[in-house]
Amino acid sequence: MKEQIKKLSKFIASRMFYLILGISVAVAIPIAYAAWNSTVSSGQTLTTALWNDMVAKLVELNNKIDSWPPGSYCIFMGGGSCPTGFTQKSGYMRAISLYAANSSYIVPVTFGNSNIQCHGACGQYGNWIGELNLNICCK
Numbered sequence: 001m002k003e004q005i006k007k008l009s010k011f012i013a014s015r016m017f018y019l020i021l022g023i024s025v026a027v028a029i030p031i032a033y034a035a036w037n038s039t040v041s042s043g044q045t046l047t048t049a050l051w052n053d054m055v056a057k058l059v060e061l062n063n064k065i066d067s068w069p070p071g072s073y074c075i076f077m078g079g080g081s082c083p084t085g086f087t088q089k090s091g092y093m094r095a096i097s098l099y100a101a102n103s104s105y106i107v108p109v110t111f112g113n114s115n116i117q118c119h120g121a122c123g124q125y126g127n128w129i130g131e132l133n134l135n136i137c138c139k
Contacts, residue, residue, distance in 0.1 A: 074138040077113040082137035089136045095119050096130030106130055 068085065075086070082088050098105045101123035108117040113135035122129055 068139070072139060074136045076111060077135040077137045079113065086137035086139045089134075089138050091134050091136075093130070093132045095125060095128040096132065097127050098130050099127065101127065101129045 068083065074089070077088060096119070101118070106116070106118060106122070106129060109115065115131075115133050117131050117133075118129050119125060119131040120129075
């Protein structure tokens with residue numbers, strides 16, 4: 001068994017860039033190990049087709065895992081759409097009055113699909129320069 005775990009470790013380490021983000025190590029390693037044992041017998045070479053099949057199994061498992069804790073809450077929307085079970089909520093505040101139109105009072109930033117920025121060109125509308133755009137996912 002130690003030898004199989006060693007082979008699996010080398011297998012995963014040599015192909016880390018193929019691993020899919022979001023798959024928990026606690027879930028991925030036992031599933032990959034089970035897939036390895038059920039598919040690859042000793043002495044068999046790992047082919048691209050076999051690797052793709054194993055990755056597909058991990059992706060399928062990842063899609064079945066409900067990793068969001070129970071309750072009602074909201075999260076910032078990342079690039080794209082909300083996770084399953086969440087509903088998108090969008091809102092904005094534009095032409096927010098700030099003391100001055102400089103970097104001491106407004107620092108543009110984007111986080112996911114939301115942002116803080118100047119309304120128009122910074123200083124274009126006097127002190128009415130702030131803009132807050134929110135895209136949130138709630139359940």
